[in-house]
Amino acid sequence: xxxxxxxxxxxxxxxxxxxxxxxxxxxxxxxxxxxxxxxxxxxxxxxxxxxxxxxxxxxxxxxxxxxxxxxxxxxxxxxxxxxxxxxxxxxxxxxxxxxxxxxxxxxxxxxxxxxxxxxxxxxxxxxxxxxxxxxxxxxxxxxxxxxxxxxxxxxxxxxxxxxxxxxxxxxxxxxxxxxxxxxxxxxxxxxxxxxxxxxxxxxxxxxxxxxxxxxxxxxxxxxxxxxxxxxxxxxxxxxxxxxxxxxxxxxxxxxxxxxxxxxxxxxxxxxxxxx
Amino acid sequence: xxxxxxxxxxxxxxxxxxxxxxxxxxxxxxxxxxxxxxxxxxxxxxxxxxxxxxxxxxxxxxxxxxxxxxxxxxxxxxxxxxxxxxxxxxxxxxxxxxxxxxxxxxxxxxxxxxxxxxxxxxxxxxxxxxxxxxxxxxxxxxxxxxxxxxxxxxxxxxxxxxxxxxxxxxxxxxxxxxxxxxxxxxxxxxxxxxxxxxxxxxxxxxxxxxxxxxxxxxxxxxxxxxxxxxxxxxxxxxxxxxxxxxxxxxxxxxxxxxxxxxxxxxxxxxxxxxxxxxxxxxxxxxxxxxxxxxxxx
Numbered sequence: 001x002x003x004x005x006x007x008x009x010x011x012x013x014x015x016x017x018x019x020x021x022x023x024x025x026x027x028x029x030x031x032x033x034x035x036x037x038x039x040x041x042x043x044x045x046x047x048x049x050x051x052x053x054x055x056x057x058x059x060x061x062x063x064x065x066x067x068x069x070x071x072x073x074x075x076x077x078x079x080x081x082x083x084x085x086x087x088x089x090x091x092x093x094x095x096x097x098x099x100x101x102x103x104x105x106x107x108x109x110x111x112x113x114x115x116x117x118x119x120x121x122x123x124x125x126x127x128x129x130x131x132x133x134x135x136x137x138x139x140x141x142x143x144x145x146x147x148x149x150x151x152x153x154x155x156x157x158x159x160x161x162x163x164x165x166x167x168x169x170x171x172x173x174x175x176x177x178x179x180x181x182x183x184x185x186x187x188x189x190x191x192x193x194x195x196x197x198x199x200x201x202x203x204x205x206x207x208x209x210x211x212x213x214x215x216x217x218x219x220x221x222x223x224x225x226x227x228x229x230x231x232x233x234x235x236x237x238x239x240x241x242x243x244x245x246x247x248x249x250x251x252x253x254x255x256x257x258x259x260x261x262x263x264x265x266x267x268x269x270x271x272x273x274x275x
Numbered sequence: 276x277x278x279x280x281x282x283x284x285x286x287x288x289x290x291x292x293x294x295x296x297x298x299x300x301x302x303x304x305x306x307x308x309x310x311x312x313x314x315x316x317x318x319x320x321x322x323x324x325x326x327x328x329x330x331x332x333x334x335x336x337x338x339x340x341x342x343x344x345x346x347x348x349x350x351x352x353x354x355x356x357x358x359x360x361x362x363x364x365x366x367x368x369x370x371x372x373x374x375x376x377x378x379x380x381x382x383x384x385x386x387x388x389x390x391x392x393x394x395x396x397x398x399x400x401x402x403x404x405x406x407x408x409x410x411x412x413x414x415x416x417x418x419x420x421x422x423x424x425x426x427x428x429x430x431x432x433x434x435x436x437x438x439x440x441x442x443x444x445x446x447x448x449x450x451x452x453x454x455x456x457x458x459x460x461x462x463x464x465x466x467x468x469x470x471x472x473x474x475x476x477x478x479x480x481x482x483x484x485x486x487x488x489x490x491x492x493x494x495x496x497x498x499x500x501x502x503x504x505x506x507x508x509x510x511x512x513x514x515x516x517x518x519x520x521x522x523x524x525x526x527x528x529x530x531x532x533x534x535x536x537x538x539x540x541x542x543x544x545x546x547x548x549x550x551x552x553x554x555x556x557x558x559x560x561x562x563x564x565x566x567x568x569x570x571x572x
Contacts, residue, residue: 013378017376034408091298114306148302205394233514266458
């Protein structure tokens with residue numbers, strides 16, 4: 001009796017779980033499907049769930065824009081920004097986690113508050129500075145901006161991870177005569193690796209998806225995928241097939257990357273929250 | 276447990292630590308101060324990109340003009356609404372979904388991956404997909420569904436611009452909340468849940484007295500990170516409504532953008548930027564303090 005009741009509950013929960021999951025995922029699924037429709041199918045009412053797939057839209061997208069160029073720019077910029085931010089954040093978080101002073105908390109709060117500043121509030125000066133330093137429309141320029149905007153969150157995340165590392169382990173290393181450099185690279189980093197990995201993953205995702213600076217500071221040479229998709233948005237609003245194909249192309253790499261790294265991302269993202 | 280390293284080399288240890296901290300602090304100081312100083316400077320100038328005759332010191336005119344502008348009040352209100360609305364939906368929904376996907380059922384792993392997927396989609400794409408493929412009054416899937424059950428499709432972005440933008444943004448951030456909260460739920464001791472069940476605690480009591488308190492730190496993390504991003508929402512509005520109709524879906528970030536780039540009023544936009552920065556810092560002060568307390572507790 002109770003056995004069948006439990007089984008029923010499990011099926012009910014499973015059904016709810018799947019319905020909710022499909023409902024949330026539906027827009028992405030529909031976008032991918034629409035990318036394989038002809039423009040006629042794409043705007044048919046009521047929408048067709050079954051159709052003859054075609055690569056028409058993809059051919060058009062590839063003919064209109066150099067997808068690989070945008071993708072290369074995005075990857076390069078994201079990796080540079082993430083690597084640079086980690087290089088700055090690891091020593092900073094180390095100092096704050098293991099040598100806190102009265103000012104440590106204030107420093108951390110201040111760092112985070114710089115992230116809350118609306119980009120648009122400083123757009124004009126940043127644009128003018130970028131122009132005069134020839135960083136406008138360069139991957140380096142956009143990379144630096146992304147590095148700076150992600151740095152506070154990266155420092156904060158690393159700080160919380162480092163705080164989880166038991167101090168006696170570091171002290172033991174020091175007793176054995178480890179220099180500070182060894183203390184960080186040999187003792188601390190391996191221990192905090194899951195946290196560092198998920199910080200890097202989050203940063204890569206945020207860089208990949210950043211649109212505001214991408215749209216305002218790049219035009220052609222260094223434009224990332226966020227700009228690529230913008231070029232398909234307004235004037236061609238009703239070419240749903242083409243729009244969907246371009247969207248799928250812009251999203252696919254990071255979505256697949258997110259799926260594969262999901263476990264790792266989750267493991268670190270919860271900081272000390274999991275205790 | 277002792278949380279600070281006993282400084283090994285006395286004062287030298289601390290100086291070394293300060294040296295480790297300084298590059299990040301310096302670079303952030305430069306990044307936050309120089310543009311801020313310039314924005315502050317422009318905000319007191321008459322500076323319009325299309326009208327070179329307008330120049331010179333403006334005093335507080337830009338601020339007076341902005342603060343008495345009804346658009347500004349709307350933008351402020353919309354900013355707060357957007358942040359609060361999305362937080363309520365994503366944290367509330369996130370907790371429920373985290374508990375749901377903690378249950379054992381067939382294909383749970385795949386269902387979880389589907390649920391967190393929207394977080395990986397770039398904001399411009401999600402806005403475009405929702406606007407055109409889902410909510411388009413003629414061709415959208417949702418409109419087709421409404422017609423199928425005999426209702427008249429609604430032009431959501433026209434009639435409920437703010438609510439619709441909020442919904443799109445919530446769709447992007449709910450998965451993030453689920454991602455974090457699910458891990459926290461999973462870390463809960465199963466013996467503890469089992470013990471509560473043995474003691475006769477129903478599902479509601481278990482949720483209220485065991486799961487929810489356990490989630491409080493994770494919830495704080497979600498609120499913290501989401502607020503940072505929600506305060507500066509831009510792409511979704513830019514793609515879907517361009518702040519309209521009127522200023523119905525204009526938040527502060529978009530208002531400044533509209534001033535600076537559509538009306539070429541650098542002075543006015545800079546004044547808006549300064550105000551936005553002040554507001555961000557007020558919120559940051561409150562929020563971060565609360566979060567820091569909760570995280571250290």
